[in-house]
Amino acid sequence: MDIMEASLLDKLNSPAMYGIVALAIVLVAAMCVYFMVKSWRAGIQIGMDKNVLRKAIVSSATFTLLPAFSVLLGVVALSGSMGIPLPWLRLSVIGNLQYEVNVAEIAAKGVGLSGLKITEMTPEAFVTIALVMTAGILGGALLCLLTLKAYSKKLSGKPKAAGSGRKTFGDWAMVAMFVGMCAAYIGSYIGQAVAHNVMLPLLTALVAASAMAVCEFLERKKRMHWLENFDLAASMLIAMAASVLLGRVM
Amino acid sequence: MDNGKILSGQEKQSWFARYNESMHREGRIWTVVCLGFLLAVPFLMGLVLGAMPDMNRFLRGFINVAIIYYPTSLVEYLIYVPMLGAGASYLSFITGNLSNLKIPCAINAREMADARVGTPENEIISTLSVATSSLVTVVVLALGVLLLVPLQPVLSNPVLTPAFDNVVPALFGALGLKYFLKGKKFAAIPLVLSGAVCILMPSMIRQTSVLLIIIGALTIGVSFIFYKKGALEE
Structure with a gap:
């Protein structure tokens, strides 16, 4: 320099x-x-x-x-x-x-x-x-500043299925948006693995998913609800640690 | 109940309308003040450095950036505002890190509180969640910047590089499992499609922001068809 x-x-x-x-x-x-x-x-x-x-x-x-x-x-x-x-x-x-x-x-x-x-x-x-x-x-x-009030009013004017406890399409759209977001990222890791032979992002995502599956099992089947506060951070940490080991092996 | 009182449905609706009105008024004031100061920062820095922005070059650079990010911002705005509500939206679009942090964080808090979209409870929980997340980010970064010099050798230790390079895969792997279970009846479609697009058109691997919008919109469309056919009944 x-x-x-x-x-x-x-x-x-x-x-x-x-x-x-x-x-x-x-x-x-x-x-x-x-x-x-x-x-x-x-x-x-x-x-x-x-x-x-x-x-x-x-x-x-x-x-x-x-x-x-x-x-x-x-x-x-x-x-x-x-x-x-x-x-x-x-x-x-x-x-x-x-x-x-x-x-x-x-x-x-x-x-x-x-x-x-x-x-x-x-x-x-x-x-x-x-x-x-x-x-x-x-x-x-800027969109928030100029249009959020009007957009919020438009959204709140839409009828909701009340009282039945049944999920509305709004609830499903939110789940779908997240499924789509995760699919887009994981799809790009699959692409990296197949097209460029870069395996680590996909393997890290798989380890994180496996760790989250264990957490979900403990929360749902073993009633360890306290784990909900930490499942995402713990799964990420486990996957990140695994990526260090996997990086060395590969 | 704590200090609050139980409101009837009508009282709650009327309270919620007043709350939203004040949230919009105050949200706009804060947004104008924050945006004004953020736009002033380059000029204030210019005073320190003894140079001002070149407006011709600024316009050229701005057009290049805006072509990509303004349409993305519009789509993010249309998709995320219904999830967040007013207060959290004003905060999220000023504090940034939306799709990778604020949105998952707010949704996680909303699920834990069992609040439904469009309700006062969702509005309150989302705002609390985004505000907390922003403050934690500010504190972590401020502490990190304070410690940056002594921490730099640890952070840049090549042994840890794969861990920090793979934070985003770790986030979306864990989050993916959670949401694929929730949307298990339609989740395979966007996953297979996204994988196939990235294998057949490897250039899309680097265009995750574009892919995200396309696959996100498609998944909402697929879930709508499933919903209309009654295939999503529990």
């Missing part, structure tokens, strides 16, 4: 840059706290059991821990070419681990670099890329 690169990275990692990012993150965290308090109070107001509300918080926190750690690795991955503060912001709020590197690369090419390379980066290119990355992923938030 020559002096110019080191100097730009020093600037990108300067305390002032951390300060700007920290302010933005604190603002979004304040929004989360506000909505959390509001919905907790609303739950109490309509007579929901505090234990149910508490369980939702605990399960969501445990559910998030492992994926959040993987998001942190995204920060590490981008920190070499963009410094730490910007990736920290992008992946703490609004960004997405799966798409972020792609967006940065597309943005870098769009501003005239051959790719996301610190060797070609200038302060002007950096702030332009940062603006492209921010504006390029605002579609969902």
Whole structure:
């Protein structure tokens, strides 16, 4: 790394840059706290059991821990070419681990670099890329701002099958969306295994599925309902550990 | 019951309408403030670095990114809002990591609370879940960034690389088993189709976001046919 690169990275990692990012993150965290308090109070107001509300918080926190750690690795991955503060912001709020590197690369090419390379980066290119990355992923938030109220009203106006206890198509559509999402990802791992002979993602997914099958068995047949809080994180952890072993064997 | 009171059906509907109204008002205010600040960040960074964004290059880069991500955002919005409700939607689209984290997290919490889509309970549980998930992500990342320098040798240890490279397969393997059991009558169709598409057109392997939308829409269509034929009765 020559002096110019080191100097730009020093600037990108300067305390002032951390300060700007920290302010933005604190603002979004304040929004989360506000909505959390509001919905907790609303739950109490309509007579929901505090234990149910508490369980939702605990399960969501445990559910998030492992994926959040993987998001942190995204920060590490981008920190070499963009410094730490910007990736920290992008992946703490609004960004997405799966798409972020792609967006940065597309943005870098769009501003005239051959790719996301610190060797070609200038302060002007950096702030332009940062603006492209921010504006390029605002579609969902802008739609919420402009149309969510009307869309929600339209959805709530649709008749529901009440009282029968029978699942509506809305319930099945949600299950179907998730089945489709998982099928798309697992299909891509099958494709990698067959077309490119890259077996590890598919094997990792299979180990995770097997671990989850054991958890489901314990929860349903052995009535170990407490396991519901941890089954996903535990299955992922087992599969990730297995991928280290499988990676060495292969 | 705790401190709350049991509301009649009509009282609950009226309360829910007022709650949603305030959620939209406050959600919009927070969204404007957060988006405004997020868009200001590159310019504030520019002040520190002594350079401002080049607007011509910005437009070129923005068009390239928006062509891919704005249609995806529209589809995500149409699909995820009915699952999440108003409060969680405002939060999710600002805090990001939707399909890989916020949506599974909210659905998991909703299932545990046994709340039905479109009910006040679902609205409350989803908002609590997404807010918690966002805060945990913020805290983990903040701690991680603080520890980044001493942690870097551990994180970049080649021994752990396969584990971190395979977080997403681990997530979708475990989640897949759960949901394939729930939708066992139709799950094989999208799975076989998705596998076949990726084998026959290997370029789709890298286009998971496109594949996800196509297979997701198709699965909803298949489940609709099964539902109409009464094949999904328990």
